[in-house]
Amino acid sequence: MYRLMLVDDEYAVRRHVIDRIDWHQYDFDIVCQAENGKEAYELFEQYLPDVVITDIKMPFVDGLELSEKILKKYPYTKIIVLTGFDEFEYAKKSINLHIMNYILKPVSANSLIEILEDVKVKLDEEIKQKRDIERLREYYQKSLPMLRDKFLEDFVKGEYLFNQVEEWLSYYLIPLKGKFYIVSVIQIDNFYKESQSIDTKETEFKKMALLELVEEVNKKEDLGIYFLSNNQVIIISQDNLNSENVFLQSVTRKLEMIRQGIVRYQTFTITIGVGHVCKSLEEIPNSRKGALSALDYKLITGNNQIIYINDLEHNEIVTLEFNEFDGRRVVRMLKSSAVNEFHEFIDHIFMLVSSCHKMHENQLYLFELVTQMIITAKELKIDLSKIEETEFNLFKLLGEDQQVDQLKNKILCLGEYIMEAGAKSRQITTANLVTLAKAYVEEEYMDWALSIQKICEYLNYSPNYFSSVFKKETGQAFMNYLMDRRLEAAKELLLTTEMKSLEVALEVGFSSSNYFAYCFKRHLNVSPMQYRKDNICL
Template structure:
């Protein structure tokens, strides 16, 4: 039996406790994950736990129930909302039909009525999930997916095998329209190893593709198709800066399909481009971003522009697939994997049947490709310094074992510098964020969106990096910083609490007191009094 998560929101704690005690939630198929006593706290909990259902009162401090419902529908449209109200609020609540409230429940709450409401809601949720998981529906959807000609065109386009003189005719023949001035590719990878029990991995991937078409494709005017075991979306943007918003939406999508379908997905977001024929670079970047899940984890979106700390790395061109594999291991692999890749590459370099001339050409290709890799990543190595001609003269005289040692040493040096650069980039990002807070903490509207817009990164990437480096969420850090400043002013000045509140970004003095007491266990005035006593 499916069990759904429920968040209770009411500023009267005894009300939520009574609701939780009155109902046999396990029997109904629900689990109460927590309580919130105001709309702002509820939003924090919804972002963290993403409950299936939110049951909220209307009248609450700081953010009332109607505002909360609007925020939920805007950010988490699949979340079901139940609104309980007093009789005098009922007509006011009913006016908000655009919020798609599941049920309006009049106070005082009745256990029998509540049980009936949640029983019906359980049936609705089960039906929605059954539709998404129904094998016959998925198989039919698989047969009725995008027309083959269109899918072939999209795959050929992202592989860079469409020429400029062909493009217009293809678009006309296949009735394809691209309208936006900026384009990009995202790659959705669904794990075939981590799937729900009894679920066919292929059908699960198709279900994820379907959800992508329903939730991501319309907003971004995306062309969605399956390619090489993944789902690929060619997205259209009004401007380049929208890539951060797209990344955040992809991140929420990964968490959504994991919660609803049990699918473990990673979405790679490639760099944007201004021409359709440049989509191959965006696709290659999106594919590379997906491979970074070994570092950043699955069930999330990874933007290639955010994780590469220096210049955007172009895909190195080499006739040897083994050399490309080596570069991949330099970025993502262990020392043992790098050594194995070096050996695999050298097996193809030292082939007895090859002529000496071909061997020398291969060495020149190796050197030039290593140069491109180091330039694009802004890295250097003692073993790989000087003129290309000088390095070439050294390498042509090395026997296989000597060349292996040289290439392994260079590869490990590259790996160390890329790892250091990645770490340095993250620390620099956090330092800039803290500096921004120091300059803007007085502004009431300072938010996660502001800081990410200033830094040019997505909310999801910044939040995960900030939490990883500091052990705290950005909102938590901002609150603590403001409270520290408030404490200092309480001790060093005679200013009124409402003035201090305003000076640290809170126009609502009551909410400031609420946050302060939650942080320190006492009100601002009592904090000042106790400090004064301690001084005496």
């Protein structure tokens, strides 16, 4: 069933349109009606109908202005314009608004049904296209290589938990199960310098030529898994049979084939950084860091080289660094109360702490971790003074000789407290939500720009959810409640002050005296000035 809104300033026209058709028979449900474009847009944002049938000539905001405003923010909405014969040429000029169709008044049931059936077909087709499983499957298959490379790129950057990696490797059918692993990074020499002066096609050609040669060597020599990342070719090599030294010699020989091939067949050169040999998938990101560090030594060794990091730096297999990814993840887990994921994250971190023998790195990482947790608690307005001997004493604990398990438990305790307190703060009852909304209206009803969108941004709820709760609790739509509050304030000012109609209108949140007079008379069946005259005389 598609939702439909009807907009016309004449009640008789709206009734005529509504009564002439069995809307449900054609899969449409009239969810709201409006008398003018301003009211219509407010109701549109509340109900988000699929189809709008609107008159052109209306007070305050006409049908074409309304259509333009809706389509600018909600381009998938279908709009049908009702127009008189004298307006038809004017209406046709708005064809660039992509309005679905026009109906001449007086509206006949047959012409409207014909257009509605056409609209329904188009809506059905759009939904079918979005939900077309075969089409999505085909699109997914085409996207799979790109998704695979994106996963590998994030994996070598260390942006996956160890227990997630094997699952994703299996999902993308990536055969990565070895006794030893090593990461190599191939960089085109002078690439960034030349890319500023050489045609883009030329730089892209260099990358494609390099990838083609890597693929050729890989087919002959089983070099490993490779992909393009940030204009560099990343290679993950593995070995199940040989010793570490034999494995490294084999990888170096294959990389040399690539380097020599580029020198022989191309007009550019490459430099290859080789990381540390490692023994687990978990250590692969550190091997990549080593390969990138090796490339930093190009200034010393020169270009067109294979640089092995172990020749230049001591191999520290496990290093800890609280990076931006860790920070974002901690914030997300705490704010979403992801308890199980937080426990897995802390287990993983303390496994690395046990493996890393650089005490200062361990302490620095944990300091930054705890600092991020406390900052997040502050953002959530959580009072940490209520948690006994856990939060701020952690800084003291981190500077002392403590058992790893004790530190781990303290950090878990802090995290659980933040997540539990955050979850409780989000559990505002519907009654409280309405109370907060009414209080906000009391403070802000004088603001002519106050809308459902604005109050929902303040309350941090979606417009649909808020509208549903407010109507359920109060028995009326929010915009009707706001209108009633403004009119009550206007009535009071009319009887207790000598303010002019325009002054009253602006004081209580109407953008113009005309719209104020229109709404006042519509609700009270009398004009503002007549209301003052009748009641003051009493």
